[in-house]
Amino acid sequence: MERRSQEGLPIRYVDRGEGPALLLLHGFVGSADYWERVVPLLEGHFRCIVPDLLGHGESEAPSGPYTIEQLADNVLQLLDSLGIERAVILGHSMGGYTALSFAERYPERLLALGLVHSMPLPDDEAGKEKRTAVAERVMREGVRPFVEQSAPNWFAPDNAKWMKPELERVMGIGFATKPEGAAGAALAMRERPDRSHIIRELELPVLLIAGDEDGIAPPQKAFAAENAHTVKHVIEGAGHMSLFEAPQELARHIASFVERL
Template structure:
């Protein structure tokens, strides 16, 4: 593993690089950092070169003032440019949840940099008004009670009840990451998600393969909503994790790893 960084808009952005071979960027979601991909890193690093950033405001990366989803996509582009300064290497970008929103922004802005993308419990649809209201309530909770209190309350709901019951140490580990988040970062993420546009057009225009990994029990990105976007790209690969909610990389890590490997192996 190599620990690296870039400076983006005067902010330190941390990322790690594992393995060798064709490049794959793993982009985490809200209330996480790059460590959330550890089960996938352990499995895939023998076959691919994995680039795993901490989105600004998460993990070891500093927050970027007034950042939005497009900013996070630009951060990924800057990292890729540093790793491949000649600009001839295409990457696969896999985004979980909010990381998927940044993945779609990247695909819209920099399609020539990609040979495929993956949406892992994520969606191209904009927030509904109901979803926006839910996020605004979360913002008020964070402002009044703090980031860690919010994550401690919300994280268990991202998993199936049986996973929470059988894996308390993993839930506590993810909650533990939450101690590093500032109120400002989580509020910025929610505001960025509220403001992001519908990007179904991006999927319709994709001329490279798109992987969809969907949790059957996902309450954050519901199954039926996820399925509605799968027919939009010319080439879709769809997997439903039947025992997962919103955190399939942990809930069904072995199956998720095999799906990712097969997609990456077949579509590079």
């Protein structure tokens, strides 16, 4: 998808469609292109704004470590630059962590919040050690070995076997991530706090989407917190990447949620 830029803004973004503002945030070693099969299904009804988060895609990739708060602040800067007062913000995986940080500090800028294959829980000690190892590995070896090893695990087992074009596309997007960006973001995820209370206390609608075969953010973690306005969906046969495994079903859940606001 073609990117745009704003002077003084370190991130580039896609801006397509008209209607209520729907901001879509991608996951780790992804880019706006993670949403390339979903946006065409939504842009007829919503204005889809899809940034490359800091360190990813065509955005700047300064040396890290980054913080999740920093990623969220970039999102705020993007909304300000576009003159958008309030938006629905949906985040996939790392994008969900970013959306939660945004909701914690700028709730007045939200119409609703959504987590797609994400969760409000922090890393445990073993998870933090893995983040450190990933950051060190990508700086030592580049991003390609990590993506080649990891990407098949982001799909449900059967999908990893049979969805070869989709898997190759996800890997290709990952290969374009600069090592500094991947390392900086890995360390940002390592330090994120528990934000379960943000969902519980948010007086806005919340959409939670999980894959029943997601080994990274399974339903019990994805649904670890909810409020009185929470809508939950489990996508059958999907792993961590329904954006490629089941884009039509994902887009249907998103559209239904936003249209009810």
